[in-house]
Amino acid sequence: MRVLVTGGAGYIGSHTVLQLLAAGHQVVIVDDFSNAKPTVVNRLETLASQPLTVHAFDVADRDRLDALFADPAAPIDAVIHFAAFKAVGESVAKPLDYYRNNLGATLALAEAMLRYDVRHLVFSSSATVYGESAPVPMTEDLPTSATNPYGWTKVMNEQILRDAVVAHPLLRVALLRYFNPVGAHPSGQIGEDPAGIPNNLMPYLAQVALGRIPKLSVFGDDYDTVDGSGVRDYLHVEDLAAGHLAALEWISTHDRPLSVWNLGSGQGTSVLELVRAFERASGREIPYEIVARRPGDIATSYADPSLAERELGWRTTRTVDDMCVDTWRWQQANPHGYPS
Ligand code: UDP
Secondary structure: OEEEEEOOOOHHHHHHHHHHHHOOOEEEEEOOOOOOOOHHHHHHHHHHOOOOEEEOOOOOOHHHHHHHHHOOOOOOOEEEEOOOOOOHHHHHHOHHHHHHHHHHHHHHHHHHHHHOOOOEEEEEEEHHHEOOOOOOOEOOOOOOEOOOHHHHHHHHHHHHHHHHHHHOOOOEEEEEEEOEEEOOOOOOOOOOOOOOOOOOHHHHHHHHHHOOOOOEEEEOOOOOOOOOOOEEOEEEHHHHHHHHHHHHHHHHHOOOOEEEEEEOOOOOEEHHHHHHHHHHHHOOOOOEEEEOOOOOOOOEOOEOOHHHHHHHOOOOOOOHHHHHHHHHHHHHHOOOOOOO
8 A cells, every 4th residue: 555644754653654664565754844853764764775755744735735645656545644733731832723733734634535535544543532530441432522732633633534434434534542652663763752851751751861851750649549650551652553554454444434443552550660660671760759740630541452452453562661671772872862
């Protein structure tokens, strides 16, 4: 298949591109490089030992999308849509930017797909759509909700795509609800490269281990969890990428218009457990202090991933220790992320 990957230079996109190529697919990347460095493409080409087709534009650009879909020499068979703004705090400060960017991209892409009769779409959703009071383990049939504009863009994009498949029943859409993706490619050449100070726990831990940040702030130790710190379902980005290939394969060979799958390990890990795991992986002590809870955080989030296992034959295979080892390898090899 020739697969259009929006956001293919990003963290999850880049790992998925490598697996698509390894599986024999052709890949066309669209990325505006607003939150990715062009060096990623060079690294991907080296790792895949082949040149890549990359278009640098915003997915919401209808004219550029049309030109790409209309190319008779390179017809698109399916789309994996990663491109989106993803910082929760920034979404609270700039809600209109988030709605315009994240909804506008999906609308433009879905419209172009319909114009050019491209039927298969895998969409990056998030466990954030389960809102703040969902029971664990979280199952796909729970109601959706959100606590911040970023989360609402995921809920709304899911709704847009649900409505689209009702009106256009030949579409085949997968909504993949990711839990907490971490880790890096085992080569240490591809990984997560947050701009500025990381918001998420794993990249933050890596920078503390490196000595670039003096200590971790643990956001609360009074939750009703194993040790009082927040519990999340971490999964290796390589397992997550494999989930996209499995979902793409499934929707290409089945007739259900809309599929929703949780992609998670099904295991909860606390902040303090992850600190210990990272200490083991890096051989370094991680200084930390307990501070107040972060507004909007929930105590515990983990998936019931049994639907994906049953239908896709997909489950995670890498442990939390593997995730820390691979993150550390990437961070040590790239202490300042990708070179500009
Ligand atoms: N966390 C923390 N310190 C940090 C960043 C995160 O204690 O500097 C905690 C956070 O409260 C949550 C867990 O780590 O319990 C995972 O946070 P992250 O932002 O990575 O993911 P999310 O909360 O979006 O699931």
